Amino acid sequence: MSEKENVRIAPATGKLGVLIPGIGAVTTTLVAGVEAIKRGLAQPIGSLTQLAAIRLGKRTDGRSPLIKDFVPLAGLNDLVFGGWDIFEDNAYEAAANAKVLETSLLEQVKEPLSALKPMKAVFDHQYVKNIDGPNVKQTGSKMDKAQMLMQDIRDFSEKNGTSRNIMIWCASTEVFHRPAECHQSLKAFEAALHKDDPDIAPSQIYAYASLMSGVPFANGAPNLTTDVPAMLELARDRSLPVCGKDFKTGQTFMKTLIAPGLKARMLGLSGWFSTNILGNRDGEVLEDPGSFKSKEETKLSVLEHILQPELYPMLYKDFYHAVRINYYPPRGDSKEGWDNIDIFGWLNYPMQIKIDFLCRDSILAAPIVLDLVLFLDLAQRAGMRGIQEWLSFYFKGPMTAPGLYPEHDIFIQLMKLKNTLRWMRGEDLITHLGMEYYD
Numbered sequence: 001m002s003e004k005e006n007v008r009i010a011p012a013t014g015k016l017g018v019l020i021p022g023i024g025a026v027t028t029t030l031v032a033g034v035e036a037i038k039r040g041l042a043q044p045i046g047s048l049t050q051l052a053a054i055r056l057g058k059r060t061d062g063r064s065p066l067i068k069d070f071v072p073l074a075g076l077n078d079l080v081f082g083g084w085d086i087f088e089d090n091a092y093e094a095a096a097n098a099k100v101l102e103t104s105l106l107e108q109v110k111e112p113l114s115a116l117k118p119m120k121a122v123f124d125h126q127y128v129k130n131i132d133g134p135n136v137k138q139t140g141s142k143m144d145k146a147q148m149l150m151q152d153i154r155d156f157s158e159k160n161g162t163s164r165n166i167m168i169w170c171a172s173t174e175v176f177h178r179p180a181e182c183h184q185s186l187k188a189f190e191a192a193l194h195k196d197d198p199d200i201a202p203s204q205i206y207a208y209a210s211l212m213s214g215v216p217f218a219n220g221a222p223n224l225t226t227d228v229p230a231m232l233e234l235a236r237d238r239s240l241p242v243c244g245k246d247f248k249t250g251q252t253f254m255k256t257l258i259a260p261g262l263k264a265r266m267l268g269l270s271g272w273f274s275t276n277i278l279g280n281r282d283g284e285v286l287e288d289p290g291s292f293k294s295k296e297e298t299k300l301s302v303l304e305h306i307l308q309p310e311l312y313p314m315l316y317k318d319f320y321h322a323v324r325i326n327y328y329p330p331r332g333d334s335k336e337g338w339d340n341i342d343i344f345g346w347l348n349y350p351m352q353i354k355i356d357f358l359c360r361d362s363i364l365a366a367p368i369v370l371d372l373v374l375f376l377d378l379a380q381r382a383g384m385r386g387i388q389e390w391l392s393f394y395f396k397g398p399m400t401a402p403g404l405y406p407e408h409d410i411f412i413q414l415m416k417l418k419n420t421l422r423w424m425r426g427e428d429l430i431t432h433l434g435m436e437y438y439d
């Protein structure tokens with residue numbers, strides 16, 4: 001540790017295991033992408049850890065290293081993937097099914113993808129209603145299942161010789177579910193696992209197994225999962241970082257770009273109607289009202305927090321906000337998201353903005369998963385525990401300390417992320433004040 005550094009960061013030596021519940025569209029797009037990049041077949045477009053630079057010092061200093069040269073991150077060659085799914089398809093078959101990537105690319109990475117065979121999942125149909133599969137751990141209490149997952153993690157680490165692991169939830173969205181009594185403390189949670197309490201979701205069994213195994217956990221879906229006192233207590237006790245929820249990809253990404261701009265110019269909003277069609281398995285799961293409700297919660301909260309109607313009632317009180325998702329099989333993973341935004345300006349004159357984003361969900365999500373894995377591993381090696389607010393940049397519903405509102409503005413999130421990296425290495429934080437150039 002150099003004198004100016006604020007934290008000691010252990011080196012990224014050895015293999016980093018990436019353990020993923022859910023070997024679906026996002027996961028297979030990530031793994032195929034990493035393998036293609038390793039072979040020089042593609043570039044890591046969309047990934048900050050691979051492409052972004054970070055300015056250090058004054059604008060006149062000319063110091064802008066790549067993030068990956070500034071902080072010690074695991075290299076792509078050191079990543080080893082493993083995971084669980086309720087279907088037996090290996091990652092090559094799952095990728096072919098998901099139809100995100102072209103066959104010609106998949107063929108070139110067929111070997112590593114075929115080698116990724118899902119372990120038996122912990123699944124509960126009550127939590128994901130629209131799908132069912134055979135590759136599931138059948139017997140035992142929820143505590144027994146957690147123990148089986150811990151054994152899976154040990155077996156995976158031994159077999160692959162990993163020195164560290166990260167778990168990231170890329171499985172289906174579970175039904176909306178509020179924190180219950182059993183989530184209030186670790187003691188209550190463990191007692192409830194033994195009693196097979198229906199309030200414990202499968203994602204929480206994975207998260208518990210992960211943290212008990214000393215493995216940091218990230219949540220890519222809007223499920224409650226680690227956003228409860230019991231899990232945060234466990235993360236703190238074991239000194240492990242956690243982050244979530246719900247990857248910020250298509251439409252919400254657009255919202256967090258546009259809304260801060262409207263507020264910056266003090267333009268009013270009377271309504272924001274968002275609708276989507278998508279035809280992948282995620283879309284099929286979101287047809288169930290319970291799973292959709294989880295998604296709706298993270299999608300709706302974004303505007304309220306960015307626009308701050310309590311501070312600006314004249315501009316943002318009572319704006320109408322609706323989000324719809326419709327399952328439309330012909331589109332597959334190529335989602336289309338429309339936004340109709342009714343705004344008003346000087347003297348209340350109305351204006352409209354229309355967005356038609358023809359995006360690809362998993363293409364947008366894959367680099368986010370890669371960055372989260374690498375940054376969460378960095379946080380772990382830097383001894384940072386509990387909620388990692390600096391990773392809010394990647395989430396629709398960022399986790400925060402109790403009582404603290406989340407920061408949704410993507411530009412503030414990016415500044416927070418980069419300043420955290422600067423802070424780790426003892427560099428000056430960049431406030432963008434700039435007075436020093438004019439002294």
Ligand SMILES: NC(=O)c1ccc[n+]([C@@H]2O[C@H](COP(=O)([O-])OP(=O)(O)OC[C@H]3O[C@@H](n4cnc5c(N)ncnc54)[C@H](O)[C@@H]3O)[C@@H](O)[C@H]2O)c1
Binds near residue numbers: 024086122173174285
């Ligand atoms: N792609 C995006 O842009 C995006 C953005 C935000 C969040 N997400 C979330 O990421 C998750 C993955 O998305 P996807 O498009 O890959 O979905 P997908 O349906 O293709 O893959 C999810 C996989 O999880 C499996 N699964 C379900 N429950 C499981 C369990 N308990 N254990 C293990 N596996 C289980 C399913 O069988 C499926 O193969 C979804 O929850 C989605 O809402 C995706």
